[in-house]
Amino acid sequence: MTSTQEEVEIGYDISNEFFRLWLDERMHYTSAVFDEAHTTLEQAQRNKSRWLADFAEITPKSLVMDIGCGWGANLEYLVLERKVERAHGITLSRSQADEITKRQLPGVTMWVSDYKDFTPPEKYDALVSIEMIDHLVSPAQQQQGLAIPIYREYFNKTAKWVKPGACFGFQAILRDRVPRKREDLADLKFTADVIFPGGLNPRLEELVAAAGQSWEIIQLNTRRVDYGKTTAEWLRRFRLNKEKIMASGWGSKLMSNGETVWNNYDRYLATCVKAFDNHWSSDVQMKLRLKD
């Protein structure tokens, strides 16, 4: 089944302060987009949000939904920088929801809800979703051949949330080549089992096959190199805080103390850098338009 609330909270609920140490100031926990004008992590994360807002054709008057809104980084960009008057978000993580509430973002309404259970109060002009789809399919479901039907259900359901002609700025982590060395496979399995249990990244061809019933793919950019840079910068910032993390009381259901958190996240982030460098993983941004 899709990642449960408990599984999602293992991935995101260690401590908001923990993630604040090594993410950017708004706490985007997704790939940034680097270019010549956006060279710092902070600039590149804002650039990512800009790409997706442009893909979704968002204006200040658009009613926007951010599906899987994390700690509210993209919502913050929308209302503060794009001057969007009303933006909605859903997340499964209660500590992420607490953080959004604390930010007191003008015009933002947020629910703790599974997308499957969510009923929009009105139809949206635009959708954004950043790497939330990576939580929808478990490894067991993929082995049973259920990945494309589950992604199709997601794309078809979200298509019913929007007005005719609406656009969707969509981003997902992808799995690509499978390594063959035991130690590399073990690192990837560790990430899947300990950091993000219950989830499996889609393959690009699965998303293309699944989206097409309801959405036209207008543009598609892969962001593998960008995610490599993003995770390398997360790892660099993370390692600068070793003593603080080791001495902390942070933990989760699978990590008993700060030392375990340090060891696990050091391995996880180093694996991410290798994964993007070696084409084991990639990332994609898509501009989708509703098929009327």
Added chain:
Amino acid sequence: MATVNVLQLFAQAALEVNGKKLEGLTRETVISKLGLDSVAVMELVSFLEEKLNIRMPDEDLAKVQTLGDLGEVVKRLVPAGTDVTV
């Protein structure tokens, strides 16, 4: 003509790589139900690739559920004239 029996090769791989004796394998055997974790399965794939001097495309592997499916992927990749049975 070279011959390859995918079921035998898979069982050999499980024994040599994972020390696991698999019996009663058929075309219909579902790989995920063999009690092997994902690391072990990919190690077996790697063993087969090395033995047969092929590289199975990841997009094809993503669709493999049974040993019969695996055999079909192998059939497409081995040199012409190789007799593949599953």
